[in-house]
Each structure stands twice: as C-alpha cells, then as structure tokens.
Amino acid sequence: GLWAGxxxxxxxxGIRRWRITAxxxxxxxxxxxxTTEMATExxxxxxxxxxxxxxxxxxxxxxxxxxxxxxxxxxxxDRFAALSSDEQRMALCHELAHVKRADLWLGCVxxxxxxxxxxxxxxxLAAREYALCREAACDAAVIDALDTSPREYGRxxxxxxxxxxxMAVGAAGAPWSFSTL
Numbered sequence: 001g002l003w004a005g006x007x008x009x010x011x012x013x014g015i016r017r018w019r020i021t022a023x024x025x026x027x028x029x030x031x032x033x034x035t036t037e038m039a040t041e042x043x044x045x046x047x048x049x050x051x052x053x054x055x056x057x058x059x060x061x062x063x064x065x066x067x068x069x070x071x072x073x074x075x076x077x078d079r080f081a082a083l084s085s086d087e088q089r090m091a092l093c094h095e096l097a098h099v100k101r102a103d104l105w106l107g108c109v110x111x112x113x114x115x116x117x118x119x120x121x122x123x124x125l126a127a128r129e130y131a132l133c134r135e136a137a138c139d140a141a142v143i144d145a146l147d148t149s150p151r152e153y154g155r156x157x158x159x160x161x162x163x164x165x166x167m168a169v170g171a172a173g174a175p176w177s178f179s180t181l
Contacts, residue, residue, distance in 0.1 A: 021066050028055035028074055035080075035088070039073065042093045046145045048100045054092070056080065062160050065095040068104040079160065087156045090142050097141040103134055 031039075031054035043051035052071040063075040073095045080088060098104065110127035117123040143153055 024057060024059050025055065025066060025072055025074060027059060028057035029077070030054075031056050031075070035075075035092075038085070038089060039092050039096065042089055042145075043096050046093060046096055046100055046141060048096055051096065052099055063091050063095050065098045065104065068108070071099045071104060073099075076160075083156070083159065086146075086148070086152070087159065090146060090148060090153055090156050091160065093142045093146055094138050097138040097145075098134075100141075101134075101137065103138075107131075107134070 030036075035054050035056075036051075039051040039054045043049075052065070052067075052073055054073045054075065056077040057074050058077045060074055060076050061079070063073065063080070065071055065073050073092065075091065075095075080091065083091065107130075110123075110130045113123050114127050139153065139157075142148065143150055
C-alpha cells in the first residue's frame with residue numbers, strides 16, 4: 001500500500017524530470033561548427049570513439065549531458081560563448097568524460113534504488129556519494145587529458161557557477177555546493 005504509493009510518486013517525479021530535460025534539448029540549437037570540431041578533438045583526446053552532438057541553450061546555466069541511448073551535450077549559449085577556448089575545451093571534456101564512463105547508464109542504478117527505497121536514508125546517502133565520486137572522476141579526467149592545472153579548472157567551475165542547493169537537470173552537472181568544489 002504505502003510503499004507502492006511512494007514508489008509510484010517517485011517514478012512520476014522521475015518521468016517529469018525526464019520530460020523537462022527532453023524539452024530543454026528539443027528547444028536547444030546545434031552548436032557552432034567550431035564547438036563541434038572542438039568536441040571531436042576532445043573526444044579523441046580522452047579515447048571516446050565518437051563525440052555526441054553538442055547543443056546550446058539559453059535555458060540552462062551549466063553544461064550537462066543527457067540521453068542514455070543517444071547522448072547529447074547541452075551548454076549554456078551565452079556563458080559558453082564567453083569562455084576562452086581552453087575553458088570551453090575543459091567544459092566539453094568534463095561532459096564527454098561522463099559519456100566515456102557510461103555515467104548515464106550507471107547512474108540508473110542509484111536512481112532506481114532511490115525510487116524503490118525512497119524511505120531509507122542510507123540509500124539517499126549512497127546515491128549522493130556516488131554522484132560526488134562520479135563528478136570527481138570526471139574532474140580528474142579533465143585535468144589528466146588536457147594537462148591543465150587544478151587551479152585553472154577550479155576557476156572554470158566557479159565561472160560556470162557552483163550552484164548551492166540546486167541539482168543539475170541532466171545526469172551530470174556542476175558540483176552541487178561550494179563545499180563540494
């Protein structure tokens with residue numbers, strides 16, 4: 001009774017979030033040829049066979065990747081354009097690292113556990129820790145693949161806006177809090 005109702009509500013919330021993300025991608029625009037070429041170069045640098053499409057949107061504040069079957073990278077139009085080419089490369093590398101690591105697929109496990117065991121605080125804690133480790137792994141991949149300094153990469157994260165208390169729309173995004181950074 002109660003458990004089934006909770007699972008149903010959690011599934012509805014997940015479907016709503018998926019629809020919001022799908023609408024954001026649908027309203028976005030294809031990235032410039034230069035950005036697409038940059039994504040192809042970065043994908044090759046991290047050992048990703050093919051770069052997913054990159055799109056720009058005025059509706060997002062930070063870059064993210066979404067789409068387990070057909071990944072798409074979405075970047076904030078104005079903020080991304082204002083970054084230097086090195087900063088753009090780092091931002092793309094982070095999102096492409098999520099694709100290479102199959103984070104969209106692997107992220108389904110903690111997401112499903114959270115929905116099935118919504119009442120259990122340790123499941124929420126485990127899912128949060130997974131997300132933090134996933135982000136740290138992608139951050140490390142950027143620093144390693146592009147041979148950039150942690151300081152420069154940290155500046156990029158600040159420029160993109162660490163968002164306290166606000167979770168990114170897609171499967172991956174900027175760190176959730178200043179303390180996480």
